[in-house]
Amino acid sequence: MSSSLLHPPSQLSPKVARHHSREAPNILGRSTGAISTSLFQSLLSAPETAELWTTYENLLLSCLRTADDKSAHECLGRLVNRFGNDNERIMALKGLLKEAAADDATTLNSVIKEYDQILQDNPTNIPILKRRAALLRSIGRTSESVTALTSLLDISPTDAEAWAELADQYFSQGLYSQAIFALEEVLVLQPNAWNIHARLGEVLFVSAKSSDNPGQLGEAIKRFSRSIELCDDYLRGYYGLKLTAKKLLSDPQKALQSRTGSEGFAIPDTATLSKLDEMATEKLAEIVRRSSAGERGWQGYDAAEIKAARELLENDSDTVIR
Template sequence: MSSSLLHPPSHLSPAIALHHSQEAPSILGSSTGAISTSLFQSLLSAPETAELWTIYENLLLSCLRTGDDDSAHQCLGRLVNRFGNDNERIMALKGLLKEADANDAATLDVISKEYDQILQDNPTNIPILKRRAALLRSIGRTPASVTALISLLDVSPTDAEAWAELADLYFSQGLYSQAIFALEEVLVLQPNAWNIHARLGEVLFAGAKSSDNPGQLGEAIKRFSRSIELCDDYLRGYYGLKLTAKQLLGDSQKTLQNRTGSDGFSIPDQATLSKLDEMATEKLAEIVRRSSAGEKGWQGYDVAEIEAARELLENDSGTIIR
């Protein structure tokens, strides 16, 4: 049995999720006694472990990702037998399967109302608060999803995942200041999350372009630099760093007039920006070259991100990166 079944499947590649769903029939077939309601069968089966229930939940999610609804329902049935229908996590998983089975917007609207009813009885049901926010976003009700996430954060203000989701919703609406605030809250909770530092840099970059504010570009430089300091091979960090340094180098007059960002961080001088651009270029070229060659230890990068980095380098140098 794959050890990756003990990790949240949202972080797994589609290929691994597919592999898990293909294993589902054998996994379910070999562990039926663990969830049997028969005392006799339970005595003959292997003892329960916490890992078993984690595997069932993660297997359920992988099966949903790959369209194996039958196995997903079997996993849910075993979890319900063990933990009951009133368990908050089970409620959310049942709702998730209902969403997957829904064939039209009207059915999804009914499910949303069911979530509202559950929350009337228990406003602090965090798994249902999360499902409601996710469902509202999936059906295009973005303002309502924002409101739902704010309600969730009122109950659980230290939920970094909810802050990150809220930032993404704000960004999708062009509300850069609000998105920046939400990402800063994520970093208060997870100060060493290099991907969040880079994401904040990306939002700052977009906000600066929208408002013509070079000071925010200086802050973006800081965030991208912190990202690659925490993760030496993080492609998005180097990509953002090169893009931002290039923007500042190409707009030197405005940079000189706005040398200090809104948080007091000074924009680097031209010589420093040139060095940052050169460093980012060299690292991106290395990542593209070694990842494309399939070298051990350089796999796992997103294909679209590799191609975007290759295009950026080729546009900058005018040469083909192989």
């Protein structure tokens, strides 16, 4: 059984998800006895493990991504047999299958009504609260989705996933200060999440451009630097660091004014910014070169990110990627 089935499918490439979906009948066929309700068959079957149920859930999600509804429903059936219809996570998975099968707005609205009914009986059903917020956003009811997320966080203020989703929704609406606050809350809960440090740097960079605030560029430098400190090969961290350093170097007078009057993280001096730009350039060139060559250990990068990094480097006349 593939070890990648023990990781959330949202982190898998479409290629891997398709592979899981194709293998679903074989995987389900090999493990049918594990969910048997018959005592005799259970004695003959493989023992139940947490990995087995994680595999079923993740296989269900991969099958939904590839429109293999039959296998998805079989996975759900096994989970229902084991955990029952009243399990909160099972309720959310059943709702997800209904969302995937819906072919019009009316059906999706009926799913929302079902979620509302469940929440009337149990207002603290976290999986259903999350599904409801996600569905509201997917059909364009963003303000209602934000309200749903803030209600969820009133119940569960340590839910880093909900804070991250809220930040993304705020950012999509141009509410940068709110997005920054939400991402800072994620980092309170997960201080070593290098991807969130980089994401916060990206939001700070965009916010600084819209408000002409060089001080936020200094904070972005800090976040991107922390990101690559935590993950030495994180492309987005180096990309953001180079972009921000170049932005500050392009207007040294404004950076100097912010440096002398900033109350937050001080913007590095020109020499330090140049070194950061050079380091980021070298690392991005290495990532692009080795990933494009298909070297072992350098193949996990998103193709669009590699393309963006290459274009950024090619715009830098001093950089040549061989």
